[in-house]
Amino acid sequence: RSKSMVMGELTRGSSRPSSPSLQERAVKAGWLKKQRSIMKNWQLRWFVLRTDQLYFYKDEEETKPQGCIPLHGCQVNELTANPDEPGRHLFEIVPGTGEKDRSALSHEAFLLMANSQNDMEDWVKAIRRVIWAPFGGIFGQHLEDTVQYERKFGPRLAPLLVEQCVDFIREQGLKEEGLFRMPGQANLVKELQDAFDCGDKPLFDNTDVHTVASLLKLYLRELPEPVIPFNKYEDFLTCAQLLLKDEEVGLSELAQQVKTLPQANYNLLKYICFLDEVQSHSSENKMSVQNLATVFGPNILRPKMEDPVTMME
Known part of the structure:
Protein backbone atom coordinates (compact mmCIF):
# COMPACT_ATOMS: atom_id res chain seq x y z
CA ARG A 1 0.00 0.00 0.00
CA PHE A 135 1.94 31.17 11.40
CA GLY A 136 1.94 34.31 9.31
CA GLY A 137 1.64 33.38 5.63
CA ILE A 138 0.44 36.60 4.04
CA PHE A 139 0.54 36.48 0.23
CA GLY A 140 -3.00 35.96 -1.02
CA GLN A 141 -4.42 36.23 2.49
CA HIS A 142 -7.14 38.68 3.45
CA LEU A 143 -5.69 41.92 4.78
CA GLU A 144 -7.73 41.81 7.99
CA ASP A 145 -6.51 38.26 8.75
CA THR A 146 -2.88 39.32 8.36
CA VAL A 147 -3.35 42.41 10.53
CA GLN A 148 -5.13 40.34 13.19
CA TYR A 149 -2.33 37.78 13.25
CA GLU A 150 0.48 40.36 13.37
CA ARG A 151 -1.05 42.22 16.33
CA LYS A 152 0.66 39.71 18.60
CA PHE A 153 4.00 41.22 17.51
CA GLY A 154 2.96 44.75 18.47
CA PRO A 155 0.92 47.59 16.96
CA ARG A 156 1.65 48.75 13.42
CA LEU A 157 -0.14 50.60 10.64
CA ALA A 158 0.37 48.08 7.85
CA PRO A 159 1.48 44.44 7.46
CA LEU A 160 5.12 43.96 8.41
CA LEU A 161 6.12 43.16 4.82
CA VAL A 162 4.68 46.48 3.61
CA GLU A 163 6.44 48.44 6.34
CA GLN A 164 9.73 46.67 5.68
CA CYS A 165 9.54 47.27 1.91
CA VAL A 166 8.54 50.93 2.27
CA ASP A 167 11.25 51.66 4.85
CA PHE A 168 13.89 50.05 2.61
CA ILE A 169 12.75 51.98 -0.48
CA ARG A 170 12.70 55.24 1.51
CA GLU A 171 16.29 54.68 2.62
CA GLN A 172 17.76 53.17 -0.53
CA GLY A 173 15.74 53.95 -3.62
CA LEU A 174 13.64 57.10 -3.80
CA LYS A 175 15.96 58.47 -6.48
CA GLU A 176 16.38 55.15 -8.35
CA GLU A 177 15.41 55.58 -12.00
CA GLY A 178 12.47 53.39 -13.00
CA LEU A 179 11.47 52.63 -9.41
CA PHE A 180 8.35 50.37 -9.49
CA ARG A 181 8.59 50.17 -13.27
CA MET A 182 11.82 48.18 -13.65
CA PRO A 183 11.38 44.50 -12.69
CA GLY A 184 13.34 42.96 -9.84
CA GLN A 185 15.16 39.62 -9.87
CA ALA A 186 12.32 37.11 -10.31
CA ASN A 187 14.04 34.26 -8.46
CA LEU A 188 14.91 36.51 -5.52
CA VAL A 189 11.37 37.93 -5.37
CA LYS A 190 10.07 34.35 -5.16
CA GLU A 191 12.56 33.45 -2.42
CA LEU A 192 11.50 36.47 -0.37
CA GLN A 193 7.82 35.69 -0.97
CA ASP A 194 8.28 32.11 0.23
CA ALA A 195 10.23 33.31 3.27
CA PHE A 196 7.48 35.74 4.33
CA ASP A 197 4.81 33.13 3.64
CA CYS A 198 6.65 30.67 5.87
CA GLY A 199 6.68 33.08 8.80
CA ASP A 200 10.27 34.29 8.32
CA LYS A 201 11.19 37.97 8.37
CA PRO A 202 14.07 38.12 5.86
CA LEU A 203 16.45 41.05 5.84
CA PHE A 204 17.04 43.05 2.68
CA ASP A 205 20.74 43.69 3.40
CA ASN A 206 22.11 42.81 -0.05
CA THR A 207 18.87 43.15 -2.00
CA ASP A 208 18.50 45.63 -4.85
CA VAL A 209 15.70 48.18 -4.59
CA HIS A 210 13.88 46.96 -7.74
CA THR A 211 13.49 43.49 -6.19
CA VAL A 212 12.02 44.97 -2.99
CA ALA A 213 9.71 47.20 -5.05
CA SER A 214 8.56 44.14 -7.04
CA LEU A 215 7.88 42.26 -3.80
CA LEU A 216 5.68 45.10 -2.53
CA LYS A 217 3.75 45.23 -5.82
CA LEU A 218 3.30 41.45 -5.73
CA TYR A 219 1.87 41.55 -2.20
CA LEU A 220 -0.67 44.21 -3.15
CA ARG A 221 -1.54 42.44 -6.40
CA GLU A 222 -2.24 39.14 -4.62
CA LEU A 223 -4.59 40.59 -2.01
CA PRO A 224 -8.00 38.92 -2.49
CA GLU A 225 -9.47 42.44 -2.60
CA PRO A 226 -7.67 45.65 -3.61
CA VAL A 227 -6.76 48.23 -0.96
CA ILE A 228 -10.15 49.86 -1.53
CA PRO A 229 -12.69 47.01 -1.12
CA PHE A 230 -14.88 45.98 -4.04
CA ASN A 231 -18.05 47.27 -2.37
CA LYS A 232 -16.56 50.80 -2.30
CA TYR A 233 -15.53 50.81 -5.96
CA GLU A 234 -18.54 52.71 -7.32
CA ASP A 235 -18.34 55.33 -4.55
CA PHE A 236 -14.69 56.06 -5.29
CA LEU A 237 -15.28 56.09 -9.03
CA THR A 238 -17.96 58.73 -8.45
CA CYS A 239 -15.36 60.78 -6.56
CA ALA A 240 -13.04 60.60 -9.56
CA GLN A 241 -15.82 61.91 -11.82
CA LEU A 242 -16.62 64.69 -9.33
CA LEU A 243 -12.97 65.74 -9.22
CA LEU A 244 -13.07 66.36 -12.97
CA LYS A 245 -16.14 68.59 -12.64
CA ASP A 246 -15.40 70.41 -9.38
CA GLU A 247 -12.11 69.72 -7.62
CA GLU A 248 -13.17 71.18 -4.27
CA VAL A 249 -16.39 69.16 -4.12
CA GLY A 250 -14.59 66.04 -5.36
CA LEU A 251 -11.87 66.32 -2.71
CA SER A 252 -14.47 66.78 0.01
CA GLU A 253 -16.37 63.69 -1.11
CA LEU A 254 -13.11 61.72 -1.44
CA ALA A 255 -12.15 62.60 2.15
CA GLN A 256 -15.54 61.36 3.36
CA GLN A 257 -15.22 58.10 1.44
CA VAL A 258 -11.71 57.44 2.76
CA LYS A 259 -13.05 57.78 6.32
CA THR A 260 -15.60 55.03 5.64
CA LEU A 261 -12.94 52.44 4.76
CA PRO A 262 -12.41 49.49 7.15
CA GLN A 263 -9.62 50.34 9.59
CA ALA A 264 -7.12 47.85 8.13
CA ASN A 265 -7.70 49.18 4.60
CA TYR A 266 -7.53 52.80 5.76
CA ASN A 267 -4.22 52.16 7.54
CA LEU A 268 -2.72 50.38 4.52
CA LEU A 269 -3.83 53.15 2.14
CA LYS A 270 -2.36 55.75 4.48
CA TYR A 271 0.92 53.86 4.61
CA ILE A 272 1.37 53.39 0.87
CA CYS A 273 0.75 57.10 0.36
CA PHE A 274 4.52 57.25 0.75
CA LEU A 275 4.19 57.17 -3.07
CA ASP A 276 3.85 60.94 -2.71
CA GLU A 277 7.49 60.93 -1.61
CA VAL A 278 8.35 58.83 -4.65
CA GLN A 279 6.77 61.31 -7.08
CA SER A 280 8.48 64.23 -5.32
CA HIS A 281 11.75 62.79 -6.73
CA SER A 282 10.28 62.22 -10.21
CA SER A 283 12.96 64.34 -11.88
CA GLU A 284 15.44 61.60 -10.85
CA ASN A 285 13.39 58.40 -10.64
CA LYS A 286 11.19 59.29 -13.68
CA MET A 287 8.08 58.14 -11.78
CA SER A 288 5.48 60.87 -12.11
CA VAL A 289 2.01 60.72 -10.58
CA GLN A 290 0.72 59.37 -13.88
CA ASN A 291 3.36 56.63 -14.02
CA LEU A 292 2.67 55.60 -10.43
CA ALA A 293 -1.07 55.57 -11.10
CA THR A 294 -0.52 53.21 -14.03
CA VAL A 295 1.49 50.81 -11.85
CA PHE A 296 -0.52 50.96 -8.62
CA GLY A 297 -4.02 51.95 -9.75
CA PRO A 298 -5.38 48.40 -10.26
CA ASN A 299 -3.99 47.28 -6.88
CA ILE A 300 -5.66 50.17 -5.08
CA LEU A 301 -8.99 50.45 -6.95
CA ARG A 302 -10.62 47.97 -9.31
CA PRO A 303 -14.08 46.40 -9.71
CA LYS A 304 -14.83 42.80 -8.83
CA MET A 305 -15.84 42.06 -12.42
CA GLU A 306 -13.54 43.73 -14.92
CA ASP A 307 -14.35 44.54 -18.52
CA PRO A 308 -12.65 46.87 -21.03
CA VAL A 309 -14.96 49.80 -20.18
CA THR A 310 -14.42 49.67 -16.41
CA MET A 311 -10.68 49.16 -16.91
CA MET A 312 -10.53 52.35 -18.97
CA GLU A 313 -12.50 54.22 -16.30
Whole structure:
Protein backbone atom coordinates (compact mmCIF):
# COMPACT_ATOMS: atom_id res chain seq x y z
CA ARG A 1 0.00 0.00 0.00
CA SER A 2 1.11 3.55 -0.60
CA LYS A 3 2.76 5.59 2.11
CA SER A 4 -0.14 8.03 1.90
CA MET A 5 -2.58 5.25 2.82
CA VAL A 6 -0.52 4.52 5.92
CA MET A 7 -0.60 8.24 6.70
CA GLY A 8 -4.38 8.09 6.52
CA GLU A 9 -4.45 5.20 8.98
CA LEU A 10 -2.23 7.01 11.44
CA THR A 11 -4.29 10.15 11.46
CA ARG A 12 -7.79 8.79 11.07
CA GLY A 13 -7.56 5.51 12.91
CA SER A 14 -8.86 3.50 9.94
CA SER A 15 -7.50 2.21 6.66
CA ARG A 16 -9.57 4.64 4.66
CA PRO A 17 -10.04 8.24 5.81
CA SER A 18 -13.57 9.53 6.15
CA SER A 19 -14.92 11.91 3.53
CA PRO A 20 -14.13 15.57 4.20
CA SER A 21 -17.02 17.76 5.24
CA LEU A 22 -18.80 19.51 2.39
CA GLN A 23 -18.31 22.72 4.34
CA GLU A 24 -14.55 22.44 3.84
CA ARG A 25 -13.93 24.57 0.76
CA ALA A 26 -11.37 23.17 -1.66
CA VAL A 27 -8.31 25.41 -1.80
CA LYS A 28 -6.98 23.66 -4.90
CA ALA A 29 -7.76 20.50 -6.88
CA GLY A 30 -6.12 18.70 -9.79
CA TRP A 31 -4.36 15.61 -11.13
CA LEU A 32 -0.99 14.59 -9.69
CA LYS A 33 1.05 11.41 -9.76
CA LYS A 34 2.06 9.92 -6.42
CA GLN A 35 4.85 7.44 -5.91
CA ARG A 36 4.04 4.24 -4.07
CA SER A 37 6.57 3.68 -1.30
CA ILE A 38 7.13 -0.06 -1.82
CA MET A 39 6.79 -0.56 -5.58
CA LYS A 40 8.18 2.92 -6.45
CA ASN A 41 5.79 3.10 -9.41
CA TRP A 42 3.52 6.07 -10.10
CA GLN A 43 -0.24 6.33 -9.64
CA LEU A 44 -2.34 9.09 -11.20
CA ARG A 45 -4.77 10.44 -8.62
CA TRP A 46 -7.14 13.40 -8.22
CA PHE A 47 -5.87 15.55 -5.34
CA VAL A 48 -7.96 18.02 -3.36
CA LEU A 49 -6.44 20.46 -0.87
CA ARG A 50 -8.79 21.34 1.99
CA THR A 51 -7.87 23.27 5.16
CA ASP A 52 -4.79 21.40 6.42
CA GLN A 53 -5.40 18.07 4.63
CA LEU A 54 -4.42 16.93 1.13
CA TYR A 55 -6.91 14.24 0.02
CA PHE A 56 -6.49 11.99 -3.00
CA TYR A 57 -9.15 10.14 -4.98
CA LYS A 58 -9.19 7.59 -7.79
CA ASP A 59 -10.97 10.12 -10.02
CA GLU A 60 -12.87 13.42 -9.93
CA GLU A 61 -16.25 11.75 -9.35
CA GLU A 62 -15.22 9.86 -6.19
CA THR A 63 -16.62 11.22 -2.93
CA LYS A 64 -14.70 8.86 -0.64
CA PRO A 65 -10.94 9.60 -0.59
CA GLN A 66 -8.42 6.79 -0.87
CA GLY A 67 -6.19 8.54 1.62
CA CYS A 68 -4.98 11.88 2.87
CA ILE A 69 -1.78 13.63 3.83
CA PRO A 70 -2.12 15.76 6.99
CA LEU A 71 -0.14 18.93 6.37
CA HIS A 72 0.17 20.38 9.87
CA GLY A 73 3.86 20.65 10.73
CA CYS A 74 4.99 19.45 7.29
CA GLN A 75 7.44 20.97 4.86
CA VAL A 76 7.01 21.06 1.09
CA ASN A 77 10.03 21.23 -1.21
CA GLU A 78 10.50 21.56 -4.95
CA LEU A 79 12.98 18.98 -6.24
CA THR A 80 15.68 19.91 -8.72
CA ALA A 81 14.92 18.68 -12.22
CA ASN A 82 17.02 15.76 -13.48
CA PRO A 83 18.29 16.53 -17.02
CA ASP A 84 18.26 12.77 -17.74
CA GLU A 85 14.53 12.63 -16.99
CA PRO A 86 12.89 15.63 -18.66
CA GLY A 87 9.23 16.27 -17.99
CA ARG A 88 9.32 15.07 -14.37
CA HIS A 89 8.22 18.00 -12.22
CA LEU A 90 8.65 16.64 -8.71
CA PHE A 91 7.99 17.97 -5.25
CA GLU A 92 7.89 16.34 -1.85
CA ILE A 93 5.92 16.73 1.35
CA VAL A 94 7.98 15.88 4.41
CA PRO A 95 5.71 15.00 7.35
CA GLY A 96 6.25 15.10 11.05
CA THR A 97 8.55 18.11 11.33
CA GLY A 98 6.48 19.56 14.16
CA GLU A 99 7.26 18.45 17.72
CA LYS A 100 3.78 17.00 18.26
CA ASP A 101 4.05 14.80 15.18
CA ARG A 102 7.47 13.29 15.71
CA SER A 103 6.38 10.35 17.83
CA ALA A 104 3.49 9.38 15.57
CA LEU A 105 4.66 9.80 12.01
CA SER A 106 7.53 8.70 9.85
CA HIS A 107 9.75 11.33 8.29
CA GLU A 108 9.64 9.57 4.93
CA ALA A 109 8.63 12.09 2.30
CA PHE A 110 5.61 11.84 0.02
CA LEU A 111 6.83 12.21 -3.55
CA LEU A 112 4.43 13.83 -6.03
CA MET A 113 4.73 14.69 -9.73
CA ALA A 114 2.92 17.50 -11.55
CA ASN A 115 2.40 17.66 -15.32
CA SER A 116 4.22 20.97 -15.77
CA GLN A 117 6.61 23.31 -14.00
CA ASN A 118 3.86 25.91 -13.52
CA ASP A 119 1.47 23.33 -12.11
CA MET A 120 4.10 22.14 -9.65
CA GLU A 121 4.85 25.69 -8.52
CA ASP A 122 1.13 26.37 -8.05
CA TRP A 123 0.73 23.26 -5.89
CA VAL A 124 3.80 24.05 -3.80
CA LYS A 125 2.60 27.63 -3.27
CA ALA A 126 -0.93 26.52 -2.31
CA ILE A 127 0.31 23.85 0.11
CA ARG A 128 2.81 26.21 1.71
CA ARG A 129 0.08 28.74 2.29
CA VAL A 130 -2.10 26.11 3.97
CA ILE A 131 0.79 24.98 6.17
CA TRP A 132 1.97 28.43 7.14
CA ALA A 133 -1.21 30.51 7.13
CA PRO A 134 -1.68 30.08 10.91
CA PHE A 135 1.94 31.17 11.40
CA GLY A 136 1.94 34.31 9.31
CA GLY A 137 1.64 33.38 5.63
CA ILE A 138 0.44 36.60 4.04
CA PHE A 139 0.54 36.48 0.23
CA GLY A 140 -3.00 35.96 -1.02
CA GLN A 141 -4.42 36.23 2.49
CA HIS A 142 -7.14 38.68 3.45
CA LEU A 143 -5.69 41.92 4.78
CA GLU A 144 -7.73 41.81 7.99
CA ASP A 145 -6.51 38.26 8.75
CA THR A 146 -2.88 39.32 8.36
CA VAL A 147 -3.35 42.41 10.53
CA GLN A 148 -5.13 40.34 13.19
CA TYR A 149 -2.33 37.78 13.25
CA GLU A 150 0.48 40.36 13.37
CA ARG A 151 -1.05 42.22 16.33
CA LYS A 152 0.66 39.71 18.60
CA PHE A 153 4.00 41.22 17.51
CA GLY A 154 2.96 44.75 18.47
CA PRO A 155 0.92 47.59 16.96
CA ARG A 156 1.65 48.75 13.42
CA LEU A 157 -0.14 50.60 10.64
CA ALA A 158 0.37 48.08 7.85
CA PRO A 159 1.48 44.44 7.46
CA LEU A 160 5.12 43.96 8.41
CA LEU A 161 6.12 43.16 4.82
CA VAL A 162 4.68 46.48 3.61
CA GLU A 163 6.44 48.44 6.34
CA GLN A 164 9.73 46.67 5.68
CA CYS A 165 9.54 47.27 1.91
CA VAL A 166 8.54 50.93 2.27
CA ASP A 167 11.25 51.66 4.85
CA PHE A 168 13.89 50.05 2.61
CA ILE A 169 12.75 51.98 -0.48
CA ARG A 170 12.70 55.24 1.51
CA GLU A 171 16.29 54.68 2.62
CA GLN A 172 17.76 53.17 -0.53
CA GLY A 173 15.74 53.95 -3.62
CA LEU A 174 13.64 57.10 -3.80
CA LYS A 175 15.96 58.47 -6.48
CA GLU A 176 16.38 55.15 -8.35
CA GLU A 177 15.41 55.58 -12.00
CA GLY A 178 12.47 53.39 -13.00
CA LEU A 179 11.47 52.63 -9.41
CA PHE A 180 8.35 50.37 -9.49
CA ARG A 181 8.59 50.17 -13.27
CA MET A 182 11.82 48.18 -13.65
CA PRO A 183 11.38 44.50 -12.69
CA GLY A 184 13.34 42.96 -9.84
CA GLN A 185 15.16 39.62 -9.87
CA ALA A 186 12.32 37.11 -10.31
CA ASN A 187 14.04 34.26 -8.46
CA LEU A 188 14.91 36.51 -5.52
CA VAL A 189 11.37 37.93 -5.37
CA LYS A 190 10.07 34.35 -5.16
CA GLU A 191 12.56 33.45 -2.42
CA LEU A 192 11.50 36.47 -0.37
CA GLN A 193 7.82 35.69 -0.97
CA ASP A 194 8.28 32.11 0.23
CA ALA A 195 10.23 33.31 3.27
CA PHE A 196 7.48 35.74 4.33
CA ASP A 197 4.81 33.13 3.64
CA CYS A 198 6.65 30.67 5.87
CA GLY A 199 6.68 33.08 8.80
CA ASP A 200 10.27 34.29 8.32
CA LYS A 201 11.19 37.97 8.37
CA PRO A 202 14.07 38.12 5.86
CA LEU A 203 16.45 41.05 5.84
CA PHE A 204 17.04 43.05 2.68
CA ASP A 205 20.74 43.69 3.40
CA ASN A 206 22.11 42.81 -0.05
CA THR A 207 18.87 43.15 -2.00
CA ASP A 208 18.50 45.63 -4.85
CA VAL A 209 15.70 48.18 -4.59
CA HIS A 210 13.88 46.96 -7.74
CA THR A 211 13.49 43.49 -6.19
CA VAL A 212 12.02 44.97 -2.99
CA ALA A 213 9.71 47.20 -5.05
CA SER A 214 8.56 44.14 -7.04
CA LEU A 215 7.88 42.26 -3.80
CA LEU A 216 5.68 45.10 -2.53
CA LYS A 217 3.75 45.23 -5.82
CA LEU A 218 3.30 41.45 -5.73
CA TYR A 219 1.87 41.55 -2.20
CA LEU A 220 -0.67 44.21 -3.15
CA ARG A 221 -1.54 42.44 -6.40
CA GLU A 222 -2.24 39.14 -4.62
CA LEU A 223 -4.59 40.59 -2.01
CA PRO A 224 -8.00 38.92 -2.49
CA GLU A 225 -9.47 42.44 -2.60
CA PRO A 226 -7.67 45.65 -3.61
CA VAL A 227 -6.76 48.23 -0.96
CA ILE A 228 -10.15 49.86 -1.53
CA PRO A 229 -12.69 47.01 -1.12
CA PHE A 230 -14.88 45.98 -4.04
CA ASN A 231 -18.05 47.27 -2.37
CA LYS A 232 -16.56 50.80 -2.30
CA TYR A 233 -15.53 50.81 -5.96
CA GLU A 234 -18.54 52.71 -7.32
CA ASP A 235 -18.34 55.33 -4.55
CA PHE A 236 -14.69 56.06 -5.29
CA LEU A 237 -15.28 56.09 -9.03
CA THR A 238 -17.96 58.73 -8.45
CA CYS A 239 -15.36 60.78 -6.56
CA ALA A 240 -13.04 60.60 -9.56
CA GLN A 241 -15.82 61.91 -11.82
CA LEU A 242 -16.62 64.69 -9.33
CA LEU A 243 -12.97 65.74 -9.22
CA LEU A 244 -13.07 66.36 -12.97
CA LYS A 245 -16.14 68.59 -12.64
CA ASP A 246 -15.40 70.41 -9.38
CA GLU A 247 -12.11 69.72 -7.62
CA GLU A 248 -13.17 71.18 -4.27
CA VAL A 249 -16.39 69.16 -4.12
CA GLY A 250 -14.59 66.04 -5.36
CA LEU A 251 -11.87 66.32 -2.71
CA SER A 252 -14.47 66.78 0.01
CA GLU A 253 -16.37 63.69 -1.11
CA LEU A 254 -13.11 61.72 -1.44
CA ALA A 255 -12.15 62.60 2.15
CA GLN A 256 -15.54 61.36 3.36
CA GLN A 257 -15.22 58.10 1.44
CA VAL A 258 -11.71 57.44 2.76
CA LYS A 259 -13.05 57.78 6.32
CA THR A 260 -15.60 55.03 5.64
CA LEU A 261 -12.94 52.44 4.76
CA PRO A 262 -12.41 49.49 7.15
CA GLN A 263 -9.62 50.34 9.59
CA ALA A 264 -7.12 47.85 8.13
CA ASN A 265 -7.70 49.18 4.60
CA TYR A 266 -7.53 52.80 5.76
CA ASN A 267 -4.22 52.16 7.54
CA LEU A 268 -2.72 50.38 4.52
CA LEU A 269 -3.83 53.15 2.14
CA LYS A 270 -2.36 55.75 4.48
CA TYR A 271 0.92 53.86 4.61
CA ILE A 272 1.37 53.39 0.87
CA CYS A 273 0.75 57.10 0.36
CA PHE A 274 4.52 57.25 0.75
CA LEU A 275 4.19 57.17 -3.07
CA ASP A 276 3.85 60.94 -2.71
CA GLU A 277 7.49 60.93 -1.61
CA VAL A 278 8.35 58.83 -4.65
CA GLN A 279 6.77 61.31 -7.08
CA SER A 280 8.48 64.23 -5.32
CA HIS A 281 11.75 62.79 -6.73
CA SER A 282 10.28 62.22 -10.21
CA SER A 283 12.96 64.34 -11.88
CA GLU A 284 15.44 61.60 -10.85
CA ASN A 285 13.39 58.40 -10.64
CA LYS A 286 11.19 59.29 -13.68
CA MET A 287 8.08 58.14 -11.78
CA SER A 288 5.48 60.87 -12.11
CA VAL A 289 2.01 60.72 -10.58
CA GLN A 290 0.72 59.37 -13.88
CA ASN A 291 3.36 56.63 -14.02
CA LEU A 292 2.67 55.60 -10.43
CA ALA A 293 -1.07 55.57 -11.10
CA THR A 294 -0.52 53.21 -14.03
CA VAL A 295 1.49 50.81 -11.85
CA PHE A 296 -0.52 50.96 -8.62
CA GLY A 297 -4.02 51.95 -9.75
CA PRO A 298 -5.38 48.40 -10.26
CA ASN A 299 -3.99 47.28 -6.88
CA ILE A 300 -5.66 50.17 -5.08
CA LEU A 301 -8.99 50.45 -6.95
CA ARG A 302 -10.62 47.97 -9.31
CA PRO A 303 -14.08 46.40 -9.71
CA LYS A 304 -14.83 42.80 -8.83
CA MET A 305 -15.84 42.06 -12.42
CA GLU A 306 -13.54 43.73 -14.92
CA ASP A 307 -14.35 44.54 -18.52
CA PRO A 308 -12.65 46.87 -21.03
CA VAL A 309 -14.96 49.80 -20.18
CA THR A 310 -14.42 49.67 -16.41
CA MET A 311 -10.68 49.16 -16.91
CA MET A 312 -10.53 52.35 -18.97
CA GLU A 313 -12.50 54.22 -16.30
